[in-house]
Amino acid sequence: MDVKSAFMSGVQGYQNAASSVKSATRAINQPESSSLTANLVQLKQAELTGQASVRAIKAADEMLGTVIDIRV
Template sequence: MNIQSAFSAGLQGYQRAADGVTEASVNISRQNLNQVANRSDSAPEVNPDQFVDASQQPVTDSLIQLKLDELHAQANANSIRTADEVLGTLIDIRV
């Protein structure tokens, strides 16, 4: 097993999960802004046309995606931790 590839795979997976968390968070924010703009006529500075792109899906879809990305991040963090432990064990054996 190549320790470097385990680290690389874990880091890449963690980065993808972090990007997914960011995207889901932005979608939730946009959906909330759209809901506020649609409910309230007293908020003239909010333009709902700005936030049309990803807000067509229900907020529950974004919350589910947020949770999935959290779990992916945890799994990749565990693989990075395991690769670190294996590397530490190999160094201890060789010294």
């Protein structure tokens, strides 16, 4: 996997996590239509996905920095 695709995977994962948070919070604001527990679980999953995505972005950034250092 190259640095660009690793970075883009991290960004996409973070965007998916943000979308999941938005969906769960909308559902929580309309409790008659959904389960509070399920939405809280969805929020926690989105949090963990977001954290993992940020770590992937940081790792790609570090790899890019290393590649630049090696080539200079």
